[in-house]
Amino acid sequence: MAVPYYHVDAFTGELFAGNPAGVCILSAFLADSIMQKIAVENRHSNTAFVVPRADGDFDLRWFTPKIEDDLCGHATLASAYVLALRKHKVWPVCFHTRSGMLTVAQGEDKDSFAMDFPARPPQPCETPVGLFPALGVRTALVTKSRDYLVVVDQAEQVRALSPDIAALAKLDAGSGTIVTAPGEGDVDYVCRFFAPSIGIDEDPATGSIHCTSAPYWAARLGKASLRAQQLSARGGSMHLTIAGDRVKIAGRARLYLHGTLEL
Numbered sequence: 001m002a003v004p005y006y007h008v009d010a011f012t013g014e015l016f017a018g019n020p021a022g023v024c025i026l027s028a029f030l031a032d033s034i035m036q037k038i039a040v041e042n043r044h045s046n047t048a049f050v051v052p053r054a055d056g057d058f059d060l061r062w063f064t065p066k067i068e069d070d071l072c073g074h075a076t077l078a079s080a081y082v083l084a085l086r087k088h089k090v091w092p093v094c095f096h097t098r099s100g101m102l103t104v105a106q107g108e109d110k111d112s113f114a115m116d117f118p119a120r121p122p123q124p125c126e127t128p129v130g131l132f133p134a135l136g137v138r139t140a141l142v143t144k145s146r147d148y149l150v151v152v153d154q155a156e157q158v159r160a161l162s163p164d165i166a167a168l169a170k171l172d173a174g175s176g177t178i179v180t181a182p183g184e185g186d187v188d189y190v191c192r193f194f195a196p197s198i199g200i201d202e203d204p205a206t207g208s209i210h211c212t213s214a215p216y217w218a219a220r221l222g223k224a225s226l227r228a229q230q231l232s233a234r235g236g237s238m239h240l241t242i243a244g245d246r247v248k249i250a251g252r253a254r255l256y257l258h259g260t261l262e263l
Contacts, residue, residue: 066199073207205236
């Protein structure tokens, strides 16, 4: 069985930056065990599986090397980019997912896209024992939605993080940790994201975390339009817009590889 496969760098305009995602175009979903094995073989933080529907929309699922994910931004961006490469005609494209309907609009140029995602504002929570030592920080504001949102004072603190990944993995299975701080220059906030319990030690450039971080920073800064930068080694840039209970997440993508999986 031949499966069209694409390797796309998301949230970047340059190759070898942003977040690599695998995108598989299918006529029907494969067995879950096979899709999980593909994700393990790819070694990306997420591999997306896209299936066209009779109504013109698409079904979309994402797998990390350990689990099926409930929401993934960079692999959704990559999937929309691949559909554009394949000359999809109707925009915005509509994806049916575990997190409901997600729409993606194409920007003015062919490599830019804006995703419509659900807002997941963080709520007060108790700081897990061991979180600060695992991150190597002394104090921070900690709230939570799906993931912990850890707010520190300066961008340099985020940039300099060298967390204990094994300790983070033990804190809360299924959750990740967003560390964020005010940005510099024209960047409103910076962030990094660690989710070792689901097979992602550090995600290079993450879309879904802005469902939580963008509402926080929009309220704190008093602005609905934000620019974020992810300070991983590969880096990533996103533009965020708060629209009621939704977050618009915009970014660019580049194709690195197109081939065929032989299953």
